[in-house]
Amino acid sequence: MVNVREWAQPLPIVTSDEDARQDFEGRLADSSALVFRVAYSVLRQREDAEDVAQEAFARAYRSFHALRDRERFRAWIVRAAWRLAIDRVRANRRRVAHEQPMDVPPDGHVAPDVDARARHDHLWAAIDELPEAQRLVTVLAAIEGHDIKEVSRLLDVPEGTIKWRLFAARKTLQEKLQWMNPRD
Amino acid sequence: MDESQGLTGIDRALADALDVDVSPEFAARVRRRIATGPAPSRVRWAWQLAAAAVAALVIGGAAIATLSTPRPAAPAPQSARSLPAESPAPAMVHPAPPRAAATRPQAVAARVPLPAAATAPLSASAAEVLVPRAEIDMYRRLFAAARTLPPAIVANVEQATVVEPAVSEITIDPIRIDLIAPSSGAQGDRR
Numbered sequence: 001m002v003n004v005r006e007w008a009q010p011l012p013i014v015t016s017d018e019d020a021r022q023d024f025e026g027r028l029a030d031s032s033a034l035v036f037r038v039a040y041s042v043l044r045q046r047e048d049a050e051d052v053a054q055e056a057f058a059r060a061y062r063s064f065h066a067l068r069d070r071e072r073f074r075a076w077i078v079r080a081a082w083r084l085a086i087d088r089v090r091a092n093r094r095r096v097a098h099e100q101p102m103d104v105p106p107d108g109h110v111a112p113d114v115d116a117r118a119r120h121d122h123l124w125a126a127i128d129e130l131p132e133a134q135r136l137v138t139v140l141a142a143i144e145g146h147d148i149k150e151v152s153r154l155l156d157v158p159e160g161t162i163k164w165r166l167f168a169a170r171k172t173l174q175e176k177l178q179w180m181n182p183r184d
Numbered sequence: 185m186d187e188s189q190g191l192t193g194i195d196r197a198l199a200d201a202l203d204v205d206v207s208p209e210f211a212a213r214v215r216r217r218i219a220t221g222p223a224p225s226r227v228r229w230a231w232q233l234a235a236a237a238v239a240a241l242v243i244g245g246a247a248i249a250t251l252s253t254p255r256p257a258a259p260a261p262q263s264a265r266s267l268p269a270e271s272p273a274p275a276m277v278h279p280a281p282p283r284a285a286a287t288r289p290q291a292v293a294a295r296v297p298l299p300a301a302a303t304a305p306l307s308a309s310a311a312e313v314l315v316p317r318a319e320i321d322m323y324r325r326l327f328a329a330a331r332t333l334p335p336a337i338v339a340n341v342e343q344a345t346v347v348e349p350a351v352s353e354i355t356i357d358p359i360r361i362d363l364i365a366p367s368s369g370a371q372g373d374r375r
Contacts, residue, residue: 028211036206050210057214058221123197142198173194 024064027073028057034074034143035081041139042085044124052088056081075154082136126176134169137162 035056040049060067060077067073127135140151148166152159 025211028214032206032210032214036210037202037204040204041202046204046207049204050207050213053206054210054214054217058217061214061218062222119197120201123194123201127198138198139202142195143202170194177194 020064023070024061027070027077031074031077032057035077037143038078038081038139039085041127041143042082042089048088048092049085052084053081056084072156075156078140078154086132123177126173129176130169130172134165134172137165138169138173141166 032053036049036053039052039056040046043049043052056077059080060073064070064073067076127138130138136155137151140146140154141148146154148159148162151166152162155162
């Protein structure tokens with residue numbers, strides 16, 4: 001449910017560039033880890049993820065004066081970082097070999113002595129095969145312990161839609177990653 | 185292991201995979217990128233707004249200057265001239281009936297203004313009708329041809345005499361109505 005009082009509260013009035021800068025600094029410190037992890041979930045490389053996150057914050061700063069509802073800054077920059085990371089992956093797809101997902105075994109099973117690195121790669125390969133909407137929901141739900149309400153607020157999508165996407169994504173991942181939880 | 189435990193395992197693995205911390209210099213790098221990047225959008229928008237205002241002023245001034253300048257009178261078309269409004273339109277000239285074929289040139293001449301009459305000065309109240317030169321030439325040729333035409337051939341069609349046959353005496357036979365005897369077993373037998 002939406003708290004009407006919370007919506008009715010006036011936004012902080014920024015009277016000068018210095019106030020805007022301080023406001024932005026606070027949001028930068030608050031959202032840095034989230035934005036970096038969102039970018040990392042797509043790129044899986046620290047340097048690229050940091051570069052994309054920095055670019056997202058730089059663009060956010062340039063548009064910060066035009067952002068009326070600054071309480072939604074976090075949602076805005078998460079989506080911007082996601083799009084920038086997707087674009088970066090597409091641009092690097094040809095020349096970055098290690099970003100290509102590994103092939104998942106058709107039967108969903110892997111030898112029991114598979115090491116942690118291979119499990120890690122298979123997990124990301126299965127996530128990469130999800131539809132983009134389900135993928136973003138899955139990643140955001142796994143970051144910082146976000147619940148459905150917080151993911152819904154970040155993506156500006158109804159909670160029911162978030163639930164459905166999360167359910168579908170988990171079902172797909174469970175089918176593809178059966179070897180991670182073998183049935184005894 | 186049930187389904188919920190399996191999902192928990194996948195979620196835990198994903199959470200572990202995403203448990204990466206941003207470097208401590210991240211904020212400083214963002215500030216450096218902002219400092220070396222383009223100015224904030226408010227400054228850019230203000231500059232673009234000023235440029236748009238100047239462009240609008242220039243365009244508006246040019247439009248006002250164009251509208252206020254008196255336009256030179258358009259030259260009269262050389263291929264057209266005026267005809268008096270009272271003159272009958274050429275389209276109203278009908279060919280003379282065959283009986284008046286001998287006097288048609290005179291009749292046409294009387295109803296259609298001659299070229300000399302067309303050049304007469306117009307009265308102030310008369311409306312000006314512009315006729316293309318090509319059309320005028322066409323009518324001139326038509327009138328000239330009409331004057332030189334031989335008398336029209338008048339065909340005397342004799343009235344066909346239709347002799348209708350004489351009406352002979354009409355005889356109508358009287359109508360006879362015979363009584364119909366009821367058949368046995370029908371209503372006639374009922375008492």
